[in-house]
Amino acid sequence: MLQVNELTKNFQSFRVLNNVSLTLGRNQILGILGPNGAGKTTLLRVLTGILPPNSGEILATGDSWPKIGFKPERLHFPERMSVRQYLSMMASMSGYSRRESTAAVDQILQLVGMGSAQNHKISKCSKGMRQRIGLAQALLGDPELLILDEPGDGLDPIGQQEMRAILQMLREQGKTILLCTHRLNDVKALCTDIAIMSRGQIVYKSSLSKVSEASGNTQIICDGDLEGIRSLLESLNPGITVSENTVELSGEALPLRRDVLRLLLSAGHDVLRIERPEASLNDIYAKMIRQ
Amino acid sequence: MSFWFYLAGTFAYYWLTFLQRAPEPEYFILVIGFFGLLISFFSTLSIASLANESKSYPLFMRLESRIEFLIAIIVTSLLFTLILQLLFSLLVLIRNGPELTLGRVLEIPPLWLSINILASVVALQASDFISYGWSRVCIFGLLALALVIGDDDGATLEWLAEIFRNVANQTTPSGNAQIQLSRALNASADFLTGDFMGSVGNIFNGIFWPFRAIIDGVLNGYFTSSQAWAPALLLIFASVLFLLAADFFSSRDMILREE
Numbered sequence: 063m064l065q066v067n068e069l070t071k072n073f074q075s076f077r078v079l080n081n082v083s084l085t086l087g088r089n090q091i092l093g094i095l096g097p098n099g100a101g102k103t104t105l106l107r108v109l110t111g112i113l114p115p116n117s118g119e120i121l122a123t124g125d126s127w128p129k130i131g132f133k134p135e136r137l138h139f140p141e142r143m144s145v146r147q148y149l150s151m152m153a154s155m156s157g158y159s160r161r162e163s164t165a166a167v168d169q170i171l172q173l174v175g176m177g178s179a180q181n182h183k184i185s186k187c188s189k190g191m192r193q194r195i196g197l198a199q200a201l202l203g204d205p206e207l208l209i210l211d212e213p214g215d216g217l218d219p220i221g222q223q224e225m226r227a228i229l230q231m232l233r234e235q236g237k238t239i240l241l242c243t244h245r246l247n248d249v250k251a252l253c254t255d256i257a258i259m260s261r262g263q264i265v266y267k268s269s270l271s272k273v274s275e276a277s278g279n280t281q282i283i284c285d286g287d288l289e290g291i292r293s294l295l296e297s298l299n300p301g302i303t304v305s306e307n308t309v310e311l312s313g314e315a316l317p318l319r320r321d322v323l324r325l326l327l328s329a330g331h332d333v334l335r336i337e338r339p340e341a342s343l344n345d346i347y348a349k350m351i352r353q
Numbered sequence: 354m355s356f357w358f359y360l361a362g363t364f365a366y367y368w369l370t371f372l373q374r375a376p377e378p379e380y381f382i383l384v385i386g387f388f389g390l391l392i393s394f395f396s397t398l399s400i401a402s403l404a405n406e407s408k409s410y411p412l413f414m415r416l417e418s419r420i421e422f423l424i425a426i427i428v429t430s431l432l433f434t435l436i437l438q439l440l441f442s443l444l445v446l447i448r449n450g451p452e453l454t455l456g457r458v459l460e461i462p463p464l465w466l467s468i469n470i471l472a473s474v475v476a477l478q479a480s481d482f483i484s485y486g487w488s489r490v491c492i493f494g495l496l497a498l499a500l501v502i503g504d505d506d507g508a509t510l511e512w513l514a515e516i517f518r519n520v521a522n523q524t525t526p527s528g529n530a531q532i533q534l535s536r537a538l539n540a541s542a543d544f545l546t547g548d549f550m551g552s553v554g555n556i557f558n559g560i561f562w563p564f565r566a567i568i569d570g571v572l573n574g575y576f577t578s579s580q581a582w583a584p585a586l587l588l589i590f591a592s593v594l595f596l597l598a599a600d601f602f603s604s605r606d607m608i609l610r611e612e
Contacts, residue, residue, distance in 0.1 A: 073606075110414060112607045130414065136611055138408040155415040199411050 063088050063128050063207060063238055064109070069118035071104055078104045080262040082118070086207070091239045093249035093270075096259035097351055102242045103135055105259070106211050109240070128238075131205030133196040135212045135242075141185035145176055148184060149198055156203030166202060174198045174228060190221035197228065208232065208239045214248055226251055246343050256343070258350045266350045273343055279312040280319055285332040295322060355399050359392065363437050366391075371445050378451040382571050385445070386465050389438045393469040394476040397430040401480035407609040419607075420599045423477065427595075430473050431466075438465060460576075464567055467584035471591040474598065483598045485605070502550065503557025510550060514542035563587050 064086040071079040079101050086092055096102050107113040110132045139148055153163035171177045174194040200208055214222045229252050249256055258266040284307045292304040301315025309322055370384050404426055416422055479489045501509045521538035563583035570576035
């Protein structure tokens with residue numbers, strides 16, 4: 063849907079985005095993770111045309127430029143309007159006729175769970191309701207691509223759960239979503255792909271399924287202390303470490319699992335279990351940000 | 354809030370300019386024309402300021418082109434000005450208005466509209482969307498300079514040169530520094546009244562010519578063939594300024610004000 067090539071954005075002399083490249087395919091849900099100041103919001107603003115890039119290009123991979131729905135991070139609305147009035151205004155801005163607008167607003171209000179609050183003044187709406195209004199306005203016009211900046215921000219746990227459910231529903235409807243967040247749980251629950259940003263660069267890109275498949279270290283847990291054969295085991299490969307009753311294999315040492323097992327058995331140790339913990343998104347995130 | 358402020362301003366202006374007297378048609382056309390200039394200038398600034406809030410992001414996202422954003426600001430401001438101008442005119446006409454012939458009524462739309470449009474576009478240059486750093490100081494400084502240098506008979510420059518000469522004459526030529534200062538002041542006075550400044554003055558004079566032509570035309574009760582071009586010239590100025598604004602706006606960062 064979108065191909066971003068070597069995007070760079072400076073604010074005066076400060077480089078906020080540095081050669082950012084990514085691809086966003088149809089029906090993909092890309093979660094952009096990163097700490098505050100990593101350049102996530104700037105990237106979204108460049109993609110939505112709010113900020114022109116200093117260099118690089120954004121190309122539509124389809125026939126035409128996709129319709130984009132955008133929910134900014136900080137939500138400000140005309141406070142005196144009711145929820146319905148505001149959404150009707152946005153619908154008419156999206157090119158709906160009066161009749162179409164009524165139907166579309168009804169549908170969106172139901173989708174985001176604001177049907178009963180449609181006549182509330184926006185000024186009276188809670189933070190959670192405002193997030194829903196923000197999402198609702200982004201959905202008006204049936205955009206092909208939804209760009210959502212921190213959709214769960216400021217929500218209580220139940221609100222977050224509800225927002226996640228709405229996004230899951232949109233995912234099932236086949237929407238392409240670019241989700242910018244620092245909530246790893248949202249990413250795990252919703253995204254098909256992730257990109258981690260740090261200091262204006264994308265430092266890690268992967269599909270979420272690959273992240274969960276990515277094997278971490280293999281741990282062989284035995285019945286007793288392994289101090290006696292520690293030096294022997296560790297001499298096999300630098301990726302082997304022994305502590306108390308556990309042998310841990312990492313990196314290049316992973317294929318040596320059978321040899322290690324044979325050694326342990328021949329030394330008279332019973333192997334209780336072999337664990338292969340998945341590298342968690344949290345681990346990858348922490349590692350990438352520290353780098 | 355702003356609306357009530359403008360409405361109060363309208364009544365105050367009406368009270369100041371019309372309540373005390375029965376106006377002639379020329380007075381009616383010029384005073385309300387000037388009122389339009391003020392309202393379109395300030396309402397454009399107000400509307401641009403409202404549009405510069407982050408609540409405009411979703412609106413902005415739905416526009417086909419960025420320039421539509423500027424056009425929306427100008428059109429809103431012009432409609433608002435027109436409403437207030439009509440309200441003002443009605444107020445004057447109902448109380449003790451001038452007797453306007455059809456010819457004079459037909460004069461009004463091109464005069465008022467061209468002035469309003471130009472004022473609105475000039476105000477846009479001062480808005481946060483277009484100005485950058487010291488740009489608004491430069492633009493309005495240049496306008497002020499043009500106003501000083503380009504006045505009809507060069508009287509302001511003559512007056513300034515006279516001040517320089519007086520100061521130069523009062524400087525006691527008792528030391529080298531004083532002599533140098535006196536010479537510099539006299540040279541400055543000569544420069545201000547010289548041919549070069551005369552030519553520059555003529556160029557700047559041209560910028561304000563349409564306004565003078567409109568005032569003269571209205572006061573005379575008829576427009577000469579060259580004066581009749583004045584509203585069109587104002588629209589050309591407005592178009593050039595709008596193109597400059599649009600060109601700058603199309604590539605600038607849209608960082609709207611967070612409340």
